[in-house]
Amino acid sequence: xxxxxxxxxxxxxxxxxxxxxxxxxxxxxxxxxxxxxxxxxxxxxxxxxxxxxxxxxxxxxxxxxxxxxxxxxxxxxxxxxxxxxxxxxxxxxxxxxxxxxxxxxxxxxxxxxxxxxxxxxxxxxxxxxxxxxxxxxxxxxxxxxxxxxxxxxxxxxxxxxxxxxxxxxxxxxxxxxxxxxxxxxxxxxxxxxxxxxxxxxxxxxxxxxxxxxxxxxxxxxxxxxxxxxxxxxxxxxxxxxxxxxxxxxxxxxxxxxxxxxxxxxxxxxxxxxxxxxxxxxxxxxxxxxxxxxxxxxxxxxxxxxxxxxxxxxxxxxxxxxx
Numbered sequence: 305x306x307x308x309x310x311x312x313x314x315x316x317x318x319x320x321x322x323x324x325x326x327x328x329x330x331x332x333x334x335x336x337x338x339x340x341x342x343x344x345x346x347x348x349x350x351x352x353x354x355x356x357x358x359x360x361x362x363x364x365x366x367x368x369x370x371x372x373x374x375x376x377x378x379x380x381x382x383x384x385x386x387x388x389x390x391x392x393x394x395x396x397x398x399x400x401x402x403x404x405x406x407x408x409x410x411x412x413x414x415x416x417x418x419x420x421x422x423x424x425x426x427x428x429x430x431x432x433x434x435x436x437x438x439x440x441x442x443x444x445x446x447x448x449x450x451x452x453x454x455x456x457x458x459x460x461x462x463x464x465x466x467x468x469x470x471x472x473x474x475x476x477x478x479x480x481x482x483x484x485x486x487x488x489x490x491x492x493x494x495x496x497x498x499x500x501x502x503x504x505x506x507x508x509x510x511x512x513x514x515x516x517x518x519x520x521x522x523x524x525x526x527x528x529x530x531x532x533x534x535x536x537x538x539x540x541x542x543x544x545x546x547x548x549x550x551x552x553x554x555x556x557x558x559x560x561x562x563x564x565x566x567x568x569x570x571x572x573x574x575x576x577x578x579x580x581x582x583x584x585x586x587x588x589x590x591x592x593x594x595x596x597x598x599x600x601x602x603x604x605x606x607x608x609x610x611x612x613x614x615x616x617x618x619x620x621x622x623x624x625x626x
Contacts, residue, residue: 347387348390351385352385359385362388365602370388379612392410409541410541411444419448424448431455436457440554446562451618452563452566495522496519500515503575567588570598573599594610594611
């Protein structure tokens with residue numbers, strides 16, 4: 305099956321992308337840019353401690369970036385050759401030329417990246433929106449996925465939590481511009497505290513250094529002229545994906561995933577309902593479920609050691625060589 309099995313969208317001319325400051329790079333990480341037709345993707349790599357390790361790709365969530373995996377990757381670099389991608393329009397990746405921020409569009413970007421590098425099959429990780437993207441990739445291109453690890457994947461919920469409504473409202477035309485006007489006096493610190501309060505089970509556990517780094521990244525993103533466009537269109541893409549039925553529905557695609565799957569859900573997640581954990585465990589055949597009662601939406605940032613060990617257990621039990 306080729307990547308063209310995902311529906312295409314019409315290409316649009318791209319405007320030059322301004323540089324507004326360097327992104328943060330942790331010790332042991334390397335950044336590089338990958339140019340594909342209509343796409344330029346930023347890759348954050350943490351090479352394995354020795355040659356010949358299995359490749360892994362990490363996909364972040366809405367409003368996030370490859371930095372969301374910087375706490376987890378060093379805990380696995382004795383087993384994996386790690387790469388994290390900035391999805392189009394996020395982190396340090398340029399917006400896509402065709403303006404397609406749908407789940408399918410993001411999935412196509414991941415597929416094209418893997419096809420171009422010849423790194424598959426990979427151990428594929430996804431959080432939130434990245435979890436929905438990774439699910440679609442694993443369903444339509446099983447040859448590219450060795451194992452699948454999903455942290456609070458954004459899969460359709462009939463009754464979303466009220467705390468998730470503001471994020472979903474970003475998909476409504478005009479809401480983002482209204483929100484921008486209403487919050488024009490908010491500082492980067494205010495915005496960062498709000499994001500952490502929404503995404504972390506206990507924001508008080510974030511170190512002062514990590515908070516300062518998050519504020520710097522927030523300041524950088526807010527200077528990008530396409531920041532809100534990427535956010536709103538990607539939020540709209542998630543909402544649209546929730547309405548798809550038939551073979552393109554995310555739950556139907558979850559049932560088609562063949563790769564051994566680890567599911568991670570947080571009991572204090574305000575964006576993805578904890579009650580969805582049981583449904584996901586039933587949808588992904590033979591999957592493992594890790595529930596963390598005190599975690600929020602980004603367990604790989606809050607409890608990276610626990611998530612890393614659960615992944616190791618998955619691979620060991622599946623008999624994969626890493």
